[in-house]
Amino acid sequence: MIAFDLLVAICLLYVALLFGVAFLADRRAAAGRGGWLRSPLIYTLSLSVYCTAWTFYGAVGYAARSGLEFVTIYLGPTLIFIGWWWTLRKLVRIGRTQRITSIADLISSRYGKSNALGVIVTLIAVVGVTPYIALQLQSVTLSFAVFAPSGAGPWALTDLNSTALTVAGGLALFTILFGTRNLDANERHHGVVIAIAVEAVVKLIALLAVGVFVVWGLAGGVSAMIERIEASPLAGMPIQPGRWIGLTFLAAAAILTLPRMFQVLVVENENERHLATASWAFPAYLCLMSLFVVPIAVVGLAEMPAGANPDLFVLTLPLAHGHDGLAALAFLGGFSSATSMVIVASIALSTMVSNHIVMPLFLSLTRTSAPMSGDVRMLVLRARRFSIGGVLLLGYLYYRMSGGSEALAAIGLISFAGIAQVLPALVGGIMWRGATRLGALAGLTLGFGLWAYTLLLPSFGGGAVMGPALLAEGPWGISWLRPQGLFGLDGLDPLVHALVVSMAANVLGFVTVSLMTFPDPIERIQAAQFVNVFDHSSAGPGWRQGGAEAEDLLLMAQRIMGADEAQALFRRSAADQGKQGFLPDITPDFLQRLERALAGSVGAATAHAMVGQIVGRSAVSVEDLMRVADETAQMMEYSSQLEAKSEELARTARQLREANEKLTELSVQKDAFLSQISHELRTPMTSIRAFSEILMGADGMRPEDMGRYSRIIHEESLRLTRLLDDLLDLSVLENGQVSLNLQEVTLADLIDRAVAATGSLQGGLTIRRDAAAERVRLMTDGDRLSQVFINLISNAHKYCDAEGPELTIRVRAARGAVAVDFVDNGSGIPERSQAIIFEKFSRLTDPRKAGGAGLGLAICREIMGRLGGSIVYLPGQGGAAFRVSLPQVRAEAA
Amino acid sequence: MGRATLFLAREGYRRRRLADMARLLPLLGLALFLVPVLDAEDGLTAAMLIYLFAVWGGLIALSALVARLLCRSGAMDDAVRAPEDAP
Known part of the structure; x- marks a missing residue:
């Protein structure tokens, strides 16, 4: 048996080593030379705070009592870690980008930076974790007791409580020294993390060493071990499906929500890539930690005396076989498990307490006084130090109160179930934008309340808080309100019952209230930033x-x-x-x-x-929020509007350019026309003046000469009159002052009349007609229409430049309209001129050659407009071609 | 910034399927870990113990493979480092 004093000395040395390691790591990190401090390995090892003394000692005890069930506590976290792509990655990213300091901070920040939620989660954490800390104190105390000499001495442990108190004090000291050394802006503790990594290695090696000793030293190899397992009382111990599933879920929830796990997983995370390594390395660690649990339990049950506490087999088996060194190592492993958990848990809890309870209180107290004076840092640090002391004190008190209950596992599970109540708010918060503050509040309160009622309070045993009558018959004798059989669910295991009832109420409350309430603006911004954290969404306008x-x-x-x-x-x-x-x-x-x-x-x-x-x-405000949400939509709309505008502009520019070309051409035409019209007017005027002067000045002129001269004057004035008539005609038509003389006519008659009227001009122009097609009766003004035809036929006379000029007149009647095409075989009208031929004063060829004033087609267009039809130029007919269209109103084929 | 493209190049496609694998792995694990429940009456046997640890080890190996491939494919390239490392 190892001397107790020696054990204490080893223990103190080990603690000194941890202090040293933590101190050096802090120094190196402060000097910026801590590269290896930030490796994925250290991160993975620090995650092992999950494996507490409960794992180290308790797992074997658990296996000895309930068989294979202990393994569920590690299967849940394994599933979460190999599924890191779902939740952990998001959690770590959110923690990084939002500078989350604790699980309470995450919930509070997600739900609109609500401090009420922060306080509630902090309280849940404190209430849930306190039994767990008590559990660690208990296990360390028990393990000390194993070594304690039965006789008296300076270290005689007649009072286990004082040991627990000493351990609690020592842990508080370490945590305060390294956990609240400074107020780190990123809430990271390099020294603590390194110390925990060292402890992780120690506990793994210790447990593996004991396992190897048991399998190869005591059982005699793997196959012998398997035989012993088959022969042991554990073999055939049935699995309860409800508990198996429930505990796997519980452990999976705990790894996400336990404050200490959140601390090492998210807050202390240096780099997201470390998570990729931890995704397989941490399950491997868990696997190794549980590999030898069943063998140790089997051998322990077989070899140790009947009354021995199976929770301590890890220690007592080596001791019983005289392997003091191994026993000391196992003791250190257990000690490491307990201390690392307590240190990290109390850091995490103290952060929550100071940030969500002390600081808000301080702020509200100093709201009126000037907030500028004094150093808040000292206040925060002091708050954390007191919180650490307070948390450990609570753990110690719980330990005293619970009277050191035997089964470690039960306490751990109660703690898990309490803290798991945060899960719906957490997962809902990072996955569902619709989760609201009030929903989270409702879920947390319901779940936590039911947990306390169905699991925590009954765990103190009949008489402690709840009377035995209440436990057996329910409050006021209402049996379906019994804490361990709500709604008559008696058949369930108490833990599974509490888990199902509290989680169901929690999720139901959370979802229902979330669906019915409306989040305020900050909540909505935070929700978007949390849920869509991978979209690199820019931060909304917080201020x-x-x-x-x-x-x-x-x-x-x-x-x-x-x-x-x-x-x-x-x-x-x-x-x-x-x-x-x-x-x-x-x-x-x-x-x-x-x-x-x-x-x-x-x-x-x-x-x-x-x-x-x-x-x-x-x-x-809501408006700000809407503005942000609308910004993208507005940008898109604006750019599409711009596009439409620029298209419209381009179209307008094109139209303007066309109009401009037309105007320029017209202006040139007009200039030409003016010189032409002045010439046209001047030529007859000159002859009229000249001949009238002759008539005035010459007495005794021969009568025949006088007659000839007067005739010339008369013809020239007729020419002038015709020109002026045309102009007048056009202006009358344009002003709409013309009155139409509608009558029933036959198209053939009109064309006959037009051909006859232009007959005097016909110098070799052949006119091709289709008499059958022309038998169309129309209700129209025949005089005006034949005027148009005359114009078109005389144009063909004047302008057709073919060797043997021909004019084809085609008539087509279709769908209530008549089209008369006049197509000659000349060279046609150039495309650039087609647009202006219907304008006034437009003439394409030499004016003298044409002999007109360029009003003919303009008059035609006006006439056709009056008649309800149109005249257009038909391109692509092999010569100049005009189409005269008319509505066939009240007309029928003759 | 346009909309995300509908079809990815081979590399991006591979990366997405790797992420799918990472997402499906826990479901496979859950199914395998629930097998003992089917055999609840027999309870703890050495065979069951060996089965559990074999499955466990297999999942760890698969997870290590997926994590390594994911890191190599560049899926973690947008990882956010600790704030003090940021410029």
């Missing part, structure tokens, strides 16, 4: 331009982050804005950045409240 002075903010930030860090942050922000000095402009972006930096120290809710205290108004 509006406030009336705050940068100096006030700097003063406040210095009090929380420390002068150097705060100044560095402000200077960086100022530099980013292109400013010199320490005072950046108070932009919403800057406020967001500052708030997040503060959140790394005091939690999101407190940071938000502190910034709000100075900036003066609490963040965003």
Whole structure:
């Protein structure tokens, strides 16, 4: 038997070693030389705080009592870790981007930085974890007792309680020294993490060593071991499906929600890539930790005396066989398991307590006084130190109260079930944008309340809190309200019963209330940022331009982050804005950045409240939120509007260009026409003047000469009159003053009349007609229509430049309209001129050759417009071609 | 920034299927870990123990493979490092 004093000495040495390691790691990290401190291996090992003394000692005891069931406690976390792509990755990313400091901070931050939720989760954590800490104290105490000499001495452990108190005190000291050394802006503790990694190695080696000793030293090899398992009382111990499934779920939930797991998994995480390694390495660690549990239990049951506590087989088996060294190693392993859990758990809890309970209280107390004075950092640190002491004290009190109940596993499971109540709010929060603050509040309260009623309070045993009558018959004798048989669910195992009832109520409350309530703006922003954390969504506008002075903010930030860090942050922000000095402009972006930096120290809710205290108004309104949401849509709409506008502009420009070309051409035409019309007017005027002067001045002129001269004057004035008539005709038509003389006519008659009227001009123009097609009766003004035809036929006379000029007149009647085409075989009208031939004064060829004033087609167009038809140029007919279209109103084939 | 493209190049496609694998692995694990429940009456046997640890080891190996492939494929390239490392 190893001397107890020696054991204490080893223990103290080990603790000194841990202190040294933690101290060195902190120093190296502070000096920025901690590369290996941030390796995936260290991260994975630090996760082993999951394996507490409950695992180290309790698993064997659990196996000895219930067979294979113990393994579910490790299967759940294994599933979560190999499924890291689902939840853990997101959790770690959110933790990184939002600077989450604890599980309470995560919930509070997600649900609109609500401090009420922070407080509730903190309380759940404290209530849930306290029994767990008590469990660690108990296991360390029990393991000390194993070594304690039965006789008296300076270290005689007549009072186990004092041992527990000593251990609690020592742990508090270590945690305060390394856990609250400084107020790290990122809430990371390199020293603690390294110490825990060392402890992880120690406990793994210790358990494996005991396992190897049992299998190869005591049982005699693997096959012999298998035979012993088959022969042991454990063989054939039935599995309860309900408990198997329930416990796997519980353990999976616990790995996500236990404050200490959240601390090492998310808060202490250095790099997301470490998670990829941990995804298989941590399950491997768990697998190794449980590999020898059944063999140790089997051999222990067989070899140890009947009354021996199976929870301590790991220690007592080597001791019984005189392997003191191995026993000491096993003791250190158990000690490591207990201490690492207590250290991390108390750090995590103290962070929650100080950020969500002490700081808000402080803020509300100092709201009226100037918030600029004094150093809040000391207050936060002091709050954490007291919280650590308080948490450990609570654990010790629980240990005293529960009277050191025998089965370690039961306490651990109660604790798991309590803290698992955070799961719906957590998973809902990171997966579902519709989860609201009130929903989370409802779920947490319901679940936690039912957990306390169905599991925690009954666990103290009949008489402690609940009377035996209440346990057996329910409150006021209402049997379906019995704590362990709600709604008559008697058949279930108490743990499974509590789990099912509390989780069902929790999820139901969470989802129902979430669906029925409407989140406020900050909640909605946070929800979007949490759920869509991988979309690199830019942070929403947390703040509006406030009336705050940068100096006030700097003063406040210095009090929380420390002068150097705060100044560095402000200077960086100022530099980013292109400013010199320490005072950046108070932009919403800057406020967001500052708030997040503060959140790394005091939690999101407190940071938000502190910034709000100075900036003066609490963040965003619904309108701001809508604005952000609409921004993308607006951008898209704006750009499509721009596109439409530019298209419209291009179209208008094209039309303008066309109009301009037309105008330019017309203006040229008009100039030409003016010179032409003046010439046209001047030629007859000159002859009229000349001949009238002759008539006036010459007496005794021969009568025949006089007659000839007067005839010339008469013809020239007729020519002038015709020209003026045309102009008048056009202007009358354009002004709509013309009156139509509608009558029933036959198209053939009209064309006959037109051909006859132009007959005097016919110099070799052949006109081809189709008499049958022309037998169309129309209701129209025949005189006007034949005027159009005359114009077109005379145009063909004038302009057709073919050797043997021909004019084809085609008539087609279809669908209530008549089309008369006049197509000659000349060279046609060039495309660029087609647009202007119907304009007034437009003439394409030499005016003298044409002998007209260029009004003919313009008059035709006006006439056709009056008649309800149209005249257009038909391109592509092999010569000049015009189509005259008419509605066949009240007309029929003759 | 346009919409995400509908079809990916071979590399991106592979990466997505790897992520699918990472997501499906826990479901496979769950199914395998629930097998003992089917045999609840027989309870603990050495064979059951060996089965459990074999499945466990297999899942760990698969998970290690997937994690390694995922890291190599660049799926973790957007990993956010600790804030103090950021510029």
